[in-house]
Amino acid sequence: MLKEKTTVLKFGGTSVADAECIKRVCSIAIREAESANLIMVVSAMGKTTDGLVKLAKDFNSLPEGRELDMLLSTGEQVTASLVAMCLHEMGYAASSLLAWQSGFITEREHNQARIAKIKTERINEHLAKGEIIVLAGFQGITECGEVTTLGRGGTDTSAVAVAAALGAQKCDIYTDVDGVFTTDPRIIPEAKKLDLISYEEMLELASLGAKVLHPRSVELAKKYNIDLSVRSSFKPEDKGTRVIKLSEVQDMELTQAVTGVALDKKQAKLGFMGVPDTPGIASKIFKTLAENNVSVDVILQSVPREGIIDIAFTVNQDYLQKAIKISKELALEVKAAEVVHDDDIAKISIVGAGMLNKPGIASEMFTALYDADINIQMITTSEIKISCIIDLAQAEAAVKVIHEKFNLAQPVQEIIV
Amino acid sequence: MLKEKTTVLKFGGTSVADAECIKRVCSIAIREAESANLIMVVSAMGKTTDGLVKLAKDFNSLPEGRELDMLLSTGEQVTASLVAMCLHEMGYAASSLLAWQSGFITEREHNQARIAKIKTERINEHLAKGEIIVLAGFQGITECGEVTTLGRGGTDTSAVAVAAALGAQKCDIYTDVDGVFTTDPRIIPEAKKLDLISYEEMLELASLGAKVLHPRSVELAKKYNIDLSVRSSFKPEDKGTRVIKLSEVQDMELTQAVTGVALDKKQAKLGFMGVPDTPGIASKIFKTLAENNVSVDVILQSVPREGIIDIAFTVNQDYLQKAIKISKELALEVKAAEVVHDDDIAKISIVGAGMLNKPGIASEMFTALYDADINIQMITTSEIKISCIIDLAQAEAAVKVIHEKFNLAQPVQEIIV
Numbered sequence: 001m002l003k004e005k006t007t008v009l010k011f012g013g014t015s016v017a018d019a020e021c022i023k024r025v026c027s028i029a030i031r032e033a034e035s036a037n038l039i040m041v042v043s044a045m046g047k048t049t050d051g052l053v054k055l056a057k058d059f060n061s062l063p064e065g066r067e068l069d070m071l072l073s074t075g076e077q078v079t080a081s082l083v084a085m086c087l088h089e090m091g092y093a094a095s096s097l098l099a100w101q102s103g104f105i106t107e108r109e110h111n112q113a114r115i116a117k118i119k120t121e122r123i124n125e126h127l128a129k130g131e132i133i134v135l136a137g138f139q140g141i142t143e144c145g146e147v148t149t150l151g152r153g154g155t156d157t158s159a160v161a162v163a164a165a166l167g168a169q170k171c172d173i174y175t176d177v178d179g180v181f182t183t184d185p186r187i188i189p190e191a192k193k194l195d196l197i198s199y200e201e202m203l204e205l206a207s208l209g210a211k212v213l214h215p216r217s218v219e220l221a222k223k224y225n226i227d228l229s230v231r232s233s234f235k236p237e238d239k240g241t242r243v244i245k246l247s248e249v250q251d252m253e254l255t256q257a258v259t260g261v262a263l264d265k266k267q268a269k270l271g272f273m274g275v276p277d278t279p280g281i282a283s284k285i286f287k288t289l290a291e292n293n294v295s296v297d298v299i300l301q302s303v304p305r306e307g308i309i310d311i312a313f314t315v316n317q318d319y320l321q322k323a324i325k326i327s328k329e330l331a332l333e334v335k336a337a338e339v340v341h342d343d344d345i346a347k348i349s350i351v352g353a354g355m356l357n358k359p360g361i362a363s364e365m366f367t368a369l370y371d372a373d374i375n376i377q378m379i380t381t382s383e384i385k386i387s388c389i390i391d392l393a394q395a396e397a398a399v400k401v402i403h404e405k406f407n408l409a410q411p412v413q414e415i416i417v
Numbered sequence: 418m419l420k421e422k423t424t425v426l427k428f429g430g431t432s433v434a435d436a437e438c439i440k441r442v443c444s445i446a447i448r449e450a451e452s453a454n455l456i457m458v459v460s461a462m463g464k465t466t467d468g469l470v471k472l473a474k475d476f477n478s479l480p481e482g483r484e485l486d487m488l489l490s491t492g493e494q495v496t497a498s499l500v501a502m503c504l505h506e507m508g509y510a511a512s513s514l515l516a517w518q519s520g521f522i523t524e525r526e527h528n529q530a531r532i533a534k535i536k537t538e539r540i541n542e543h544l545a546k547g548e549i550i551v552l553a554g555f556q557g558i559t560e561c562g563e564v565t566t567l568g569r570g571g572t573d574t575s576a577v578a579v580a581a582a583l584g585a586q587k588c589d590i591y592t593d594v595d596g597v598f599t600t601d602p603r604i605i606p607e608a609k610k611l612d613l614i615s616y617e618e619m620l621e622l623a624s625l626g627a628k629v630l631h632p633r634s635v636e637l638a639k640k641y642n643i644d645l646s647v648r649s650s651f652k653p654e655d656k657g658t659r660v661i662k663l664s665e666v667q668d669m670e671l672t673q674a675v676t677g678v679a680l681d682k683k684q685a686k687l688g689f690m691g692v693p694d695t696p697g698i699a700s701k702i703f704k705t706l707a708e709n710n711v712s713v714d715v716i717l718q719s720v721p722r723e724g725i726i727d728i729a730f731t732v733n734q735d736y737l738q739k740a741i742k743i744s745k746e747l748a749l750e751v752k753a754a755e756v757v758h759d760d761d762i763a764k765i766s767i768v769g770a771g772m773l774n775k776p777g778i779a780s781e782m783f784t785a786l787y788d789a790d791i792n793i794q795m796i797t798t799s800e801i802k803i804s805c806i807i808d809l810a811q812a813e814a815a816v817k818v819i820h821e822k823f824n825l826a827q828p829v830q831e832i833i834v
Contacts, residue, residue, distance in 0.1 A: 019475040022476065059436060059439065059506060060502035064501075067499075068498070071498035074491040078469075078491050081473075082472070082484075085477035088480075088481055089478070
């Protein structure tokens with residue numbers, strides 16, 4: 001009864017927001033089910049999760065992780081059952097499955113658990129009966145039978161994980177945008193949809209605040225080489241953006257130096273000013289922050305002058321208050337003159353698989369910013385990414401000049417090496 | 418860490434309708450937890466279940482039982498997690514548990530599953546840690562790991578079942594009424610709250626449409642001799658109504674002949690008119706109805722006249738259309754002249770543990786109705802109950818005259834036998 005191919009389709013909150021949306025995604029699923037064993041992975045409807053978080057606050061200002069997971073996981077359960085009902089109404093066999101039924105085992109880290117393994121026996125049993133499987137995304141259980149959730153955007157990760165576990169040939173992430181763009185189309189209307197992007201670029205873009213895919217889902221897709229696409233459930237005929245191996249993108253020789261521009265306005269900057277330059281200072285600071293679960297992004301250490309250095313770094317704004325508290329305590333230990341902070345900043349980044357082979361990309365970016373009178377406060381680079389911290393007020397102007405500088409609104413040119 | 422006593426408290430939908438209600442029931446639970454291992458069993462908030470049923474209809478006119486259970490069971494999950502959060506906020510250790518965690522095993526009869534057993538290990542583990550347990554009521558799972566629900570009012574049954582499984586000394590059912598009344602106080606404002614009632618009387622009242630307790634919960638309490646009380650979560654200082662053994666009620670010699678009057682307006686009458694009186698006719702009719710899951714309540718067979726009989730019976734209005742369809746098919750087989758039906762009827766019943774020892778109760782009831790010009794269409798009796806089918810339009814007048822006839826608004830008199 002099992003078909004040769006297996007396909008996983010993920011539908012986000014906006015794609016299952018109401019009955020009309022759910023009928024639409026069921027039609028997509030039915031078409032795909034003709035040629036493959038089909039697994040749908042669904043999010044909570046619309047803004048359900050936000051509503052539940054808000055509801056919890058009426059009962060407890062800081063809800064315990066275990067109970068919050070118990071509450072939030074109902075959102076996906078509701079969608080999964082409604083989608084199965086809708087498929088029945090359309091004449092198809094289907095079963096919804098919850099994490100404890102589909103064997104989604106995670107570590108015991110409530111609210112942001114990572115998937116440990118998927119015991120696929122039960123999914124396979126239902127598939128063998130010719131049913132479409134509707135998995136409640138976002139949720140998991142621990143080996144001890146506690147309910148967990150994977151953190152915001154976790155349903156992307158659920159979908160890629162089940163695709164990997166089942167050896168699926170394809171994982172399509174359906175959302176409310178047409179795919180991955182060269183930059184946020186709300187800022188730059190000329191932004192162009194990309195047909196292809198590498199896992200690595202996608203990963204940088206995802207981490208940089210382009211909210212199209214959850215970074216962990218991209219990592220997982222890269223690890224298991226899943227053929228991942230980002231598509232619009234409102235335009236199912238469009239192919240969206242395919243996410244593939246970096247080497248494949250490069251082999252295609254269609255690579256522009258810069259693939260996209262990402263903007264992250266949720267950054268905040270902290271600085272230890274006037275610290276005596278003794279060995280182990282940076283290590284002490286960042287070890288303490290890590291121990292307190294504060295993720296640090298960009299780090300900048302000044303060149304010592306008269307035995308004194310400044311150490312600056314950025315964190316997500318959500319962690320700013322915690323980071324300030326820790327930093328003020330640390331300041332005494334490391335004998336810093338003062339701790340300063342600023343959340344009126346933004347991080348602008350260019351990402352591109354072709355960046356490595358093309359020198360001078362960084363200077364082009366800096367020049368574009370300089371020409372627009374935009375001051376660069378910090379810089380960080382990776383093999384396929386350059387990020388600058390700038391003033392928040394200039395953030396969108398910066399995206400515009402960089403998008404123009406690299407001609408991202410133009411059709412992709414075939415680059416003959 | 419375990420206390421000697423174990424108490425189960427059940428809170429219905431109106432008792433957990435909002436944050437204020439939930440705080441109130443948490444206060445009740447905390448007081449009880451001082452002296453006992455405490456299990457709370459909670460329903461979905463307010464009208465949540467109705468809302469979910471309505472939602473399902475947007476997707477499927479006749480949702481499959483499996484998926485409906487998947488959907489409906491989220492209601493209790495939401496309440497259980499919020500109650501646990503609320504207890505945390507008040508400074509108490511608590512854990513919510515779902516059916517698959519608390520080991521609530523049922524048969525596989527979706528939407529109205531009966532409980533097969535409760536594997537109490539996990540509940541006991543949490544109790545041993547000194548936690549208040551918050552069980553999601555109404556839900557169960559099959560041995561194969563399918564989600565089931567126990568049918569409307571099923572949370573009462575969840576509570577009594579867990580009380581039985583744990584050998585609890587007490588099971589209090591908190592609701593929005595003060596207890597069990599001699600009749601519906603909305604019809605007869607003078608109706609009096611009963612301090613004590615026997616399982617048997619409660620069972621008759623429950624089956625007769627007094628919606629205070631789910632009949633299955635009363636049966637279960639009777640079977641396991643659970644000390645059951647019906648109390649108001651809005652007046653926790655009141656003792657409510659205690660439900661105990663018939664023999665205990667009788668031993669107390671406080672028994673009035675009639676304990677209460679119940680009215681059921683959801684009945685419908687069907688009649689096979691002019692059937693040739695051959696053996697096996699009634700058997701054929703009621704066997705066929707039973708095979709089609711139509712529960713029949715009152716049955717009346719006329720005395721044969723010229724070899725012809727009439728057979729009339731009542732069913733719940735929800736099953737009327739189905740019963741009509743089956744009856745019309747049967748009519749041909751049993752050669753009935755016609756099938757008639759009428760849903761403008763009501764069943765009025767008097768219930769009393771003292772009825773057995775007091776002859777003439779039935780005639781008093783009939784006289785009261787006769788004096789008020791109320792025609793009796795059908796009669797049925799059990800050891801502690803007499804029911805009459807009357808015209809729907811006279812239903813409330815009938816309750817009034819019978820309530821008066823048996824002096825049910827008067828304080829209970831000690832009856833010296």
